[in-house]
Structures are given as C-alpha cells and as structure tokens.
Amino acid sequence: EPEVTQTPSHQVTQMGQEVILRCVPISNHLYFYWYRQILGQKVEFLVSFYNNEISEKSEIFDDQFSVERPDGSNFTLKIRSTKLEDSAMYFCASRGDGNLKNIQYFGAGTRLSVL
Amino acid sequence: DQQVKQNSPSLSVQEGRISILNCDYTNSMFDYFLWYKKYPAEGPTFLISISSIKDKNEDGRFTVFLNKSAKHLSLHIVPSQPGDSAVYFCAASGRHQGGSEKLVFGKGTKLTVNP
Numbered sequence: 469e470p471e472v473t474q475t476p477s478h479q480v481t482q483m484g485q486e487v488i489l490r491c492v493p494i495s496n497h498l499y500f501y502w503y504r505q506i507l508g509q510k511v512e513f514l515v516s517f518y519n520n521e522i523s524e525k526s527e528i529f530d531d532q533f534s535v536e537r538p539d540g541s542n543f544t545l546k547i548r549s550t551k552l553e554d555s556a557m558y559f560c561a562s563r564g565d566g567n568l569k570n571i572q573y574f575g576a577g578t579r580l581s582v583l
Numbered sequence: 584d585q586q587v588k589q590n591s592p593s594l595s596v597q598e599g600r601i602s603i604l605n606c607d608y609t610n611s612m613f614d615y616f617l618w619y620k621k622y623p624a625e626g627p628t629f630l631i632s633i634s635s636i637k638d639k640n641e642d643g644r645f646t647v648f649l650n651k652s653a654k655h656l657s658l659h660i661v662p663s664q665p666g667d668s669a670v671y672f673c674a675a676s677g678r679h680q681g682g683s684e685k686l687v688f689g690k691g692t693k694l695t696v697n698p
Contacts, residue, residue, distance in 0.1 A: 472626070474626075499683075499684075501685065501686075503686075509690075510688050510689070510690050510691075511627065511672065511674075511686075511688040512688075513685040513686065513687070516683040516684075516685055518683075523683045524683035524685060526685075559627070561686075563684075570615045570617070570632065570634075570676065571617065571629050571632060572629075572686060573629060574626035574627045574628070574629075575626050576624070576625050577625075577626050
C-alpha cells in the first residue's frame with residue numbers, strides 16, 4: 469500500500485541552526501501539507517502546497533519556514549534558524565484527487581528536538 | 584481557537600463492548616469530517632470519514648454519525664478489540680480559497696480497550 473515517507477525520524481539540532489525535514493508523498497498525489505504537534509498539544513496545520521506554490525499557510529509559518537518540491541518526488545520543510553519552541557513532531561501529508569480527494573495520508577513524522 | 588473539540592481526553596471500555604468517541608465543531612463552513620487513529624511514534628492513520636451531506640457512514644466495525652444541527656459527530660466501534668487501543672483524532676475540513684482544505688484537528692481521545 470502506498471505511503472508517505474518522512475526522514476529523518478528524529479533530528480536533534482542546536483538553536484539557531486537550519487534544518488531540512490524531508491518527505492516523499494504518495495506518488496500520484498497532487499496536494500501536500502505540513503503539520504506539527506508540540507508535545508501534549510493538538511496537531512496544527514502549517515502549510516499546504518499545490519502546483520509548485522503555497523496555497524495556504526498558518527500564522528505559525530513565518531519567514532523562518534519555507535517549503536520546496538525540488539524534484540518530482542520530494543517535498544521539504546526548511547526552518548532557517550531554529551528556536552527552542554520549534555521542538556515538535558512534524559508530519560507531512562498528501563492527498564490525491566478524485567473519489568478520495570478529501571482524505572489526507574500522513575507520514576510517521578519527524579521528531580525535531582532543538583537544544 | 585478550538586474549532587474542533589474532543590472533550591473526553593480518555594475512554595476505557597471492555598473488549599467486545601461498544602466504544603463511542605465524540606467530537607463537536609463550531610465552524611459551519613466545515614463540510615468534511617475525518618477520524619484518524621494514532622499509535623505512539625507513528626503518524627495519524629486515516630480510519631473513516633463523512634461528508635456533510637450524509638448523516639452516517641459505516642465501514643466494518645466503524646461507524647461515524649454526523650448531526651449537523653448540533654455540530655456533533657461520533658465514532659462508534661463495535662465490537663471493540665484490544666488492538667483498537669490508540670489515540671483517536673477528529674478532524675474537519677472545509678472549502679477554502681485556493682482549495683487548500685487544510686485539516687483542523689481536535690485534541691484527541693485516548694481509547695483503551697481492556698481484554
């Protein structure tokens with residue numbers, strides 16, 4: 469069964485460093501998303517991406533964040549200068565079109581720890 | 584901003600009995616509702632969904648009921664099995680400008696099914 473793949477599973481970084489979280493969405497999907505979950509809190513929307521551009525972003529997604537689809541398979545989230553409060557689980561999701569267009573499929577997540 | 588609320592942080596049921604998980608929402612623009620199941624160290628796994636034009640959707644042991652006038656939905660699991668023990672998230676989406684259809688999540692309910 470196709471799945472969303474995220475790497476790494478755990479990323480530890482120093483405050484102020486840049487991190488890139490990687491995702492391989494399901495191959496025929498067209499819409500891509502990043503969400504995050506701070507420990508003990510809700511899963512929160514960060515950004516959606518379609519047709520090589522951001523279609524919507526939340527207040528959390530400030531200038532320190534960027535997304536890119538550098539090739540036909542990868543979808544990345546970059547945090548330029550990490551802060552302690554960026555520590556969270558980051559989930560990538562994708563969805564297709566047609567009958568299942570409303571269903572987003574999630575990866576296993578990347579745990580980001582900012583020290 | 585709690586547009587999607589799951590007021591029960593936890594639920595414990597006996598194997599073979601019915602589990603009922605509840606979810607309330609406030610935003611009338613939501614038109615699609617999903618339930619996700621999450622095990623520790625994994626991403627949310629899609630379980631079942633319902634469109635706002637329906638009031639019930641069934642898939643095997645899982646049934647979702649939607650009461651639009653009360654802005655309430657529930658997930659029924661019958662019969663409950665120990666393998667169903669997980670955190671269950673209610674999520675909602677609505678048509679946004681640009682078609683992002685981001686998901687708004689509740690805080691989750693931790694279900695424990697006792698043998």
